[in-house]
Amino acid sequence: MSETSYGFDAARLRAARSAAGTSVARIAKAAGVSERAVSFYLAGTRAPRPAILPRLAAAVHATPADLCAVEHETLAHLRIYTGRTRAQMARTLGMAEETYRHLETTGERGRLARSRYDDREERWIPWQEWAAPLFAATAQRLDAAEQHTREQHRAERERRWQHLQQTAPDFAARIEELGRIGRALRER
Known part of the structure; x- marks a missing residue:
């Protein structure tokens, strides 16, 4: 599992719990964690593992993004909001784990993260259209996350x-000198 900081915010969890009017025991049972763990999450002394975040959010009738405070979502955030590891997301997208790691850390798509041909529809499906549902996001949100990943x-x-x-x-x-030499050799 990636140790990406994904911006979990205990205050947002407390607000969602209050709005849902639910107990620590019910959250724990719904999320499949101990009451002690939920208490730690509520206190802000521990952040839930990304795999637990979607279950925790569902327990308080929120989305994973609702429980996080991030200025700009990246591809790592979108993956974590689905509760998947990098390896799981790579499998979901049908690419090698290293290829997906490169995409998530640089925001640069390789050949495997481009349009795909859909035999049923007999057309090429653009990346944002076929991948967005796998990230549980809209095409625009996926596009913005890619851009923020590149900028980061x-x-x-x-x-x-x-x-x-x-x-x-x-x-x-x-x-720098080796870079100049490399550029000069490529220009030949």
């Missing part, structure tokens, strides 16, 4: 590059 990946890559330049300037300069 680029920002993290830039942050790491800045850190490398500060901590190992000679190494960073050598990497």
Whole structure:
């Protein structure tokens, strides 16, 4: 299971519990966890594992996203909201786990995450149309999550590059030089 921080918010769980008018015992039974675990979730001392999040949300008549506070949803968030591991999502999408890991961390789709031919409809189905239901999202929400994933990946890559330049300037300069050489060779 990915250890992706998915933004679980205990205050949102408490509000949903209050709105649902349900007890800790009923939430625990519906979610398949102990009452102690639910108490920890409500107190904010522990976040539920992603696999438990959908069951916990259903127990308080909410969606998994309702229990999370994130500024921008990424593909990891959409996956976690379904309660799937990376391996499970890869199987659901019909791709190798490493291919899916790349998609989820970079937001870049490879050949396997493009349109698919539907024999029954006799047409090509675009990625957003066939994949969105598997993420339990709309095509627009999936598209936005992909974009935010790409932006997050680029920002993290830039942050790491800045850190490398500060901590190992000679190494960073050598990497830049190798990049220039590679670009020159490709242009030949």
